[in-house]
Amino acid sequence: MASLAGKVAVVTGASSGIGWALAKELAVRGCKVGLVARREAELKTLAAEVAAAGGTAVPAVADVADRAQVEAAVAAVRQALGPIDLMVANAGVGKATRLDPVNVADVEAQLRVNVLGVVYAFAAVQGEMLARKSGHLVAVSSIAGFRGLPGESAYCASKAAVNVYLDGLRAQLHGTGVRVTTICPGFVKTPMTESNTFHMPGLMTPEFAARKIVNAIRRGKKVYAFPWTLAMLTKLSRWLPDRLVQRVMGGYDTDAEKGPGERGA
Ligand SMILES: NC(=O)c1ccc[n+]([C@@H]2O[C@H](COP(=O)([O-])OP(=O)(O)OC[C@H]3O[C@@H](n4cnc5c(N)ncnc54)[C@H](OP(=O)(O)O)[C@@H]3O)[C@@H](O)[C@H]2O)c1
Secondary structure (H helix, E strand, C coil), rough: CCCCCCCCEEEEECCCCCHHHHHHHHHCCCCEEEEEEECHHHHHHHHHHHHHCCCCCEEEECCCCCCCHHHHHHHHHHHHCCCCEEEEEEECEECCCCCCCCCCCHHHHHHHHHHHHHHHHHHHHHHHHHHHEEEEEEECCCCHHCCCCCHHHHHHHHHHHHHHHHHHHHCCCCCCCEEEEEEECCECCCCCCCCCCCCCCCCEEEEHHHHHHHHHHHHHHCCCEEHHHHHHHHHHHHHHCHHHHHHHHHHHHHHHHHCCCCCCC
């Protein structure tokens, strides 16, 4: 297992949920951490918590859907902490996909944040990692990227795009010293999932998920999907007839038509 001590890491979406817990876990393992998100107050609170525990973290505000903001935030972290060794593109949004009218703006937002947010975060560090022949690109995708789910088409499509983007990148970067890890969690108890009314099998705390993710990063995993039972069942469900998928997972769809719109996994 590779040690993370002394490495410079950036975590996008660090102001909440999985990203918050991940940043803390990386700091505990000895990383200096750049904290990226839009909410500055939350990032400052997290930076203070990390400092109080003896670690180093700097906030850098950015909307990950805006490439110039991402470049500027990463440049600020680089200036404060040094060259970036580890980029964790974690920022994401989850919105239901409605049928009539189709909430196209929500679909667009998910593709911008969940897909382009990863592309921009990686683009901000790929050059320096290639030049140094060392680095690690990590994206927090989702088990939801393994198949389209009723009421979650756009979210699932965004995560499937991340999975495939990273597959290509991993092969292209083979032999360069730059590693690529795709993280596909199941359900995690965060603000993204708190309004879900359906049963979330295997629901994890963000701290538990963060420990699993950091261990996968240290082991240099290509793709890490957990819990493995949910990952396997989701993959197998691709072969189920649509009527059965709608019967088993149709609660998602019903919620999508009625609910507040925040989704997850
Ligand atoms: N919770 C789950 O069950 C679950 C399961 C699998 C995968 N995931 C994935 O895990 C990641 C984190 O989700 P979470 O559950 O921790 O959700 P969360 O608690 O809602 O946190 C989302 C984070 O993303 C940031 N973010 C959203 N839009 C952004 C933007 N335009 N620019 C910059 N930052 C932005 C938010 O920060 P600001 O609002 O401050 O910008 C926040 O820090 C997401 O990619 C999600 O898809 C979640």
